[in-house]
Amino acid sequence: MGLRRRIGNGQSTLAFKDPLLPRPPSFLPITRGLHEEMKVSDFFQQPGLWNNELIRQPFLVPDSELILQIPLSPYDHSDSWCWHYTRIGYYSVRSGYNLAISLDRSGTSTSANVLSAWGK
Template sequence: MKAKYFSHSSFLEAHFESNSSFSWCRILSAQDLIKVGFRWRIGSGSSVRVCRDPWIPKPHSFQPLIRPRQLDSSTMVASLIDIDQGDWDRAIIKECFCPEDSELILAILIVRSNHQDIRLWYYSPTGLYTIEVCTTLI
């Protein structure tokens, strides 16, 4: 199904096509429910878009409020990290985000090695998505 319906994106970015099968339409109908609890855990920040992806520890959107004209939609979280220091670039963060979101972002620990960004399920203690956890949201 990936090759046919979302070969250049993730399941969470897939959308209905006019020629979609009945099975794909049923699977995709659960997409919004799944999106509710997913967020990114930051590793290198190279896979996570600042303005479009859920990544800060702020339920229910997990997205920061961006000050107007500070960042475009393609800016990656990696651009907010000072590589030499191995930590957040505090000046950029305070300039681009509201005070509440700045504090949430600065509280996210940066791993110094080049770890991948990982999707986590917020509503599970393990961070893994399970049907049992999802049914509590229904």
């Protein structure tokens, strides 16, 4: 629900299958293609730099625009998981609670579902 990939060297994140886009709730690209096993690193021009033309070929416009906004590091570190709902990417009980409350207020979830999830 709130976990997505933080891109490092792009070697362990699948570009079409893994949740990498800053677009809740699924964080998945809406583009489906023939190249579903391609890694994010296949779309780098060089480490730390997206290949704009290559990204715009297979991806739909909404996906390509979001991908190009993802910051890349010039350093070779592994991809990791991050919690979308905090600035630093770490989950906290407070951020999970705030997400549950906002879902309840928006009608995405019922109070009973929110409370039962917290009771488990």
